[in-house]
Amino acid sequence: MDVLAFLQEKDELSYIDLIEPLRLGQAEVLIAEKEGVLIRINDDALDGVLFDERLLSTFTDILVGSDAPIAVHDGILVDTLKAMGMAYHFPCFQAVYTKSTPFVLSQNLTIRELGMDDLPVVLANYKNADEAYITGRVQSGSLIGAQVDGELAAFIGQHAELTIGLLEVLPAYRRRHIGEELEKAYINRLLAHGRVPFCHVTTHNEASLALQKKLGMTFGKHLIHWFN
Structure with a gap:
């Protein structure tokens, strides 16, 4: 088949x-x-x-x-x-970016791929996975970050199962729409490689659901249930 x-x-x-x-x-x-x-x-x-x-x-x-x-x-x-x-x-919920047009990004942020030098900051701020998994994601080149005044302010990546995730904005930089810009940047990154951007958003995460709608993501008909 x-x-x-x-x-x-x-x-x-x-x-x-x-x-x-x-x-x-x-x-x-x-x-x-x-x-x-x-x-x-x-x-x-x-x-x-x-x-x-x-x-x-x-x-x-x-x-x-x-x-x-x-x-x-x-x-x-x-x-x-x-x-x-x-x-x-x-x-x-499963949210999918179905368009082929990339976003125009703000010029006020420096966005770059993260390396192993950034790992301590990522580990200190992202608590939804263990150290070995996060280290593997950074080593694979799957994370990007936003810098403000030379300091890493936020990061986002792609999980092993290809969903966009790992988004974290450091406390001092919240409420500046940096997370939104980073997700736009990651969608652009995937589009440039001929990939379909999609993410999983927990049903109670109202802020993330609102962000996906704002970005024009389309939602699948079914819930995805995670175990283990």
Whole structure:
């Protein structure tokens, strides 16, 4: 089965988290059936959607007991994993930048790729991942930052599963729209490389949801549920 074409025909927007890693050759296909799709992205996160519960046990055989981050689309699989004791973290909206036009950026910020010299600042300010993961993201060249008066004021990056994230504005620089400019810059970066920018936003993060709407992001039809 051509799993990429299958998902694109189903709903390219809602399944962009599966489609983009497959399109870029950054995913291993674990299950590819009309009843469901499961992939491993960059030897890291597992991501899947179940369309028919007849394949439920095939999914749970792989997912239950795994220590990898797991993303699952709405459906019976979510409730089943919860019932089987999997550690549930949060539901997210999926927001996708569907335009091809880059943003015009403010000239008041210096934006650059972060290096290992910046790692201590990133580790001191970003608390939603462990040190090994953050270090790997910086080493891979996946983070950029904004400088104000020569000092790193904020940073943003791309997670291993290809979502835009890791956004943090240092306390002294908040309420200056720096986070907005950084996300615009990262979207531009991805567009320049022929990639589709998308992100996951927790359902309770009103500020981030408002930002995605302001940037013209389009939301998928399904929630994405993160485990582990």
